Amino acid sequence: MTGPYAVHAGGRDAVALDAMGGDHGPAETVAGAVAARREHGVPVVLVGREPDLARELAVHDAVGEIPVVHAPDVVPMTERGVGGAALPASSLAVGCGLLGAGEAAAFVSAGSTGAVVAQAVRLVGRAEGVLRPALGVALPTLPGGASVLVDAGATADPTPEMMAQFALLGAGYARAVLDVPDPVAGLLSIGSEPGKGNRLARRAEELLRGLPMRFHGNIEGDDVLSGAVDVIVTDGFTGNVVLKNVEGCVRTALAMVARAGLAEPGALARVARRYDPQTHGGAALLGLRGTVIVAHGSSTAATVARACAVAHSLSSLEPV
């Protein structure tokens, strides 16, 4: 290491990983970085406390194999939004800074969503014309594909204009990640008829009808997993509540099946995993000047590795 912010060889093409983020960092994050490199061929730069990372790398016999950028501070998981700004030497801020400075191709963190959003907007910056970033999460649908829920929690109080942009950002994600050539968007509301919703949704619906993309109209809460549309547009408050509600309801339904003795728990766990947003590489923070992935706070090594792989493939695409 030549200095606390120096990147080892190969950094510019690498995914910067916040190795201290998440409930299980740095053990699972370092294991994930090793797996990303060895199993997915994705170059990763670890950002965090150098002594901790050296110790974890030694566990995997990977010292020297994965570059490390030292960042002495850690943003606590309870910190949302403002915390990172007070900790410019945190793994979160340093990692975002690497991406913003062009020293990394993408950034992945399992830290708190609010803190990642705040730091990414500050240090990576918004793409031209984008009012506010949005979190896009791919939810597996019953027919077998996936729908992008956008915004899943980056902007709790968007304007209708921001929500119209969310549709375009989500469509970009659907094309790039889900291989949907001509995505159709739907607005999450409380009635499928035109004009139904709260004030925000009703105004957003008008704007969505004027966008240069396919718009299905309004959908309701029971369409979130039905595959009715490719892009589910909503504000970040409703989107985050729905995202967590999906997790909770699927878990509850499967627990009820297990409790009734109808199926073997291990087999049910495999079904549950399909609906775990973790499985799909985390949430993409859309609308920035670089690729940022927010992995689930409870991410395991396999999830971190997958998030790094998604980040790497997204970073090589044209900006949406």
Added chain:
Amino acid sequence: MTGPYAVHAGGRDAVALDAMGGDHGPAETVAGAVAARREHGVPVVLVGREPDLARELAVHDAVGEIPVVHAPDVVPMTERGVGGAALPASSLAVGCGLLGAGEAAAFVSAGSTGAVVAQAVRLVGRAEGVLRPALGVALPTLPGGASVLVDAGATADPTPEMMAQFALLGAGYARAVLDVPDPVAGLLSIGSEPGKGNRLARRAEELLRGLPMRFHGNIEGDDVLSGAVDVIVTDGFTGNVVLKNVEGCVRTALAMVARAGLAEPGALARVARRYDPQTHGGAALLGLRGTVIVAHGSSTAATVARACAVAHSLSSLEPV
């Protein structure tokens, strides 16, 4: 019949049932009224097109057993909000009018929620001091009890003050229907820490902390079925999206289990029924000067009967 609006004997203590409402009215509604009377001992007055109701009553050999109030018009299921006002002789308006005039003890409809809310506010009226009514729905929780989701869709754009009242209305429901002596409320938001949420939720949280009742703080979307609180407070937009999302997610999770061949479909259907809001007697429109229950549009006879029984027992309680 002495006239189109006259109630037969026993009307004042009876539940007025919108016999034309719902996807399966009047066949299922009349069958439900018969079941309510014969199986639950609940007196019901049918409101709707007299010839249609006489025909259906004959099917059950119940002509003369269940009183009928003639109402020539029907509010279409697609009509939300304003429609009923243009149809003062609809089964919906006439039924609400019976309750408002003290000619019935409660009103049950499987018609469109928006239309029922609009007519009930107009013809039954708000309870003293109540700013806006709210829909309360009892959601079964994993531990085995239930949580009241309020507002599940009556008021899409409430003020924070209205949301604080929703907590009190929901607590009244929890005491009366769920037998919870000292209910605890939680605010549905996007972070469990104080101060997390959109502008509306953050302001509502401040007001909820000042209420003369137990407040748990914020809960997230994955707590909706966890039984963390007795009363889940939210705005009617988020609440309605969540209510339908619960239905969709439980259905999807069980369909995945069935598709994986892990359990027998019939047994899974019994689990699904536990999470069907219909099972629990419909949604109560809280904050009015009388008991109004909105049953699911797809209600069957058994569901209608249960909604009548819930309405009857709620109507005999002190106002909340």
